[in-house]
Amino acid sequence: MACVVLFTPQLVKAIDLPPQVKNYLQTQHLLDEGSRPLADCNATQTGSGDVFLQYTMSNWSAMLDNLATIAPAPKQQKLVIRAMEYLPPRDYLKALNKLCDLNAAGVVKSQILEFAVRARTPKNGLLSNNYQDPQVVQLVQRLQSLLPKDSQTQGWLSDILSGKQKAVDQQWADEEGVAAPATLSAQ
Amino acid sequence: MLVPVQITLQPQGASAPPTTGVLVKKGDTIQMALNPGLLNGTIPLTSYPLQTSQVNWQYREMNGDGTFTDWTNFQASPEGPEFNYTTTLGGIFQVQAIITVNGASETWQYNRQQDDPYGADSDGNFNPIYAKGQPDYFGVVDSQWQIDVRNQARALLGSTAYSEAGSLPPIYSGGPTFAGHDKCNVFVYMMCNAAGDASVGLIRTHHGVNLPPLAIDWYDGPGTWLMPWVASPIAIPGWASLGQPTWPEPGYVVSRPAYSGGQITGGHTGILDYDGAWINAGSVTVNRYPNITPPGNSYNNPEHCTYHTP
Numbered sequence: 001m002a003c004v005v006l007f008t009p010q011l012v013k014a015i016d017l018p019p020q021v022k023n024y025l026q027t028q029h030l031l032d033e034g035s036r037p038l039a040d041c042n043a044t045q046t047g048s049g050d051v052f053l054q055y056t057m058s059n060w061s062a063m064l065d066n067l068a069t070i071a072p073a074p075k076q077q078k079l080v081i082r083a084m085e086y087l088p089p090r091d092y093l094k095a096l097n098k099l100c101d102l103n104a105a106g107v108v109k110s111q112i113l114e115f116a117v118r119a120r121t122p123k124n125g126l127l128s129n130n131y132q133d134p135q136v137v138q139l140v141q142r143l144q145s146l147l148p149k150d151s152q153t154q155g156w157l158s159d160i161l162s163g164k165q166k167a168v169d170q171q172w173a174d175e176e177g178v179a180a181p182a183t184l185s186a187q
Numbered sequence: 188m189l190v191p192v193q194i195t196l197q198p199q200g201a202s203a204p205p206t207t208g209v210l211v212k213k214g215d216t217i218q219m220a221l222n223p224g225l226l227n228g229t230i231p232l233t234s235y236p237l238q239t240s241q242v243n244w245q246y247r248e249m250n251g252d253g254t255f256t257d258w259t260n261f262q263a264s265p266e267g268p269e270f271n272y273t274t275t276l277g278g279i280f281q282v283q284a285i286i287t288v289n290g291a292s293e294t295w296q297y298n299r300q301q302d303d304p305y306g307a308d309s310d311g312n313f314n315p316i317y318a319k320g321q322p323d324y325f326g327v328v329d330s331q332w333q334i335d336v337r338n339q340a341r342a343l344l345g346s347t348a349y350s351e352a353g354s355l356p357p358i359y360s361g362g363p364t365f366a367g368h369d370k371c372n373v374f375v376y377m378m379c380n381a382a383g384d385a386s387v388g389l390i391r392t393h394h395g396v397n398l399p400p401l402a403i404d405w406y407d408g409p410g411t412w413l414m415p416w417v418a419s420p421i422a423i424p425g426w427a428s429l430g431q432p433t434w435p436e437p438g439y440v441v442s443r444p445a446y447s448g449g450q451i452t453g454g455h456t457g458i459l460d461y462d463g464a465w466i467n468a469g470s471v472t473v474n475r476y477p478n479i480t481p482p483g484n485s486y487n488n489p490e491h492c493t494y495h496t497p
């Protein structure tokens with residue numbers, strides 16, 4: 001008996017950004033100083049940056065669903081990524097997985113995906129400190145499959161899975177005086 | 188009558204205006220003209236339709252906070268369509284010519300003739316102050332080492348050798364490669380030492396590894412430091428801190444702190460170019476995106492300069 005499988009298309013709900021958030025994405029970009037958190041990286045003073053940060057933390061999932069529309073440019077995507085670093089750890093992992101989906105769909109370039117996973121503060125060491133967590137293992141293995149084989153990040157991802165990177169990131173946090181890497185709560 | 192005006196500057200003795208900006212040592216002469224043809228001989232001065240009395244040249248100097256002095260006459264009397272200025276002040280300058288015909292005056296400023304090819308950061312964000320038509324500058328230095336350091340840095344523009352993700356050849360046998368680290372301070376260290384007359388030593392030791400000065404060492408300013416292993420800035424032998432200088436000069440090492448929660452978490456550093464741009468190692472490329480002058484697109488925190496002492 002033949003079966004007909006019906007696929008119901010997953011509709012993405014459009015997002016209507018508040019004017020301040022839209023303006024922030026259109027006018028701001030990270031300063032060109034490597035891996036700094038969003039609070040250090042604004043090209044302007046705080047104010048609109050705080051609004052953007054708070055909005056992203058509350059609406060990150062919808063923003064990622066609509067990233068191709070609201071933040072098509074890499075520099076805009078970097079702003080969203082930096083803001084997501086303030087999410088609770090498990091949500092942050094979900095966000096990284098969504099970025100992987102977007103990379104697979106061609107919305108996010110490999111360089112941006114690398115930029116996201118190599119974030120330092122405030123999510124420094126999250127992956128390495130929880131290298132045995134099933135969600136972390138699944139994410140890192142997925143990143144290994146998505147990123148170019150000759151990417152410098154591949155070695156770093158291998159060090160995460162092996163546990164080698166954990167001590168490195170903990171030492172970095174001690175020396176920089178930043179918060180120790182978070183430990184994921186058991187699920 | 189239409190008069191062709193395109194303010195042009197070049198060092199005396201040069202065959203054409205340099206494409207990398209006019210930069211001379213104090214005491215050198217800069218030729219200024221209302222049209223490049225006056226400098227390259229294609230327009231004889233005698234046939235240019237303006238008299239000496241009709242053209243007055245002025246300059247203003249960049250302050251350390253990115254503002255400018257007032258416009259000032261080079262000379263008490265008008266200089267004419269073509270003028271040779273023997274430099275007496277170190278600094279970074281804008282130029283304009285005031286043309287007066289039949290009692291009516293027009294101001295023509297020395298502007299960029301093209302977009303700066305290195306005016307964008309690693310992400311391609313272009314600083315609009317480097318666009319064609321925006322004010323251009325000439326720079327004057329006190330000492331040759333400043334030109335040498337600046338030229339070393341300019342030679343690396345566009346390079347990705349100092350990208351954060353990449354590795355450098357060890358700076359000494361068994362030394363660090365800085366893989367995965369911001370390299371703005373390593374860039375400054377390498378450029379100063381490559382110049383040959385502005386050496387910088389390895390002033391820090393961390394886990395047995397000798398390191399060049401950090402950006403905050405170049406900054407040497409007040410603040411509460413977050414990083415336990417840094418504690419406070421270390422003086423750099425052979426270099427003196429100017430703080431935020433009254434009049435910055437090309438070739439100086441420029442730096443600023445980065446704050447988080449009111450504490451200094453690090454900083455950024457580069458080499459000043461002839462127009463106040465930072466030649467700096469960004470996250471990927473060596474570029475000229477930052478500049479002492481505001482607004483918005485430049486770095487906002489106080490910028491300090493450091494110079495080499497003989």
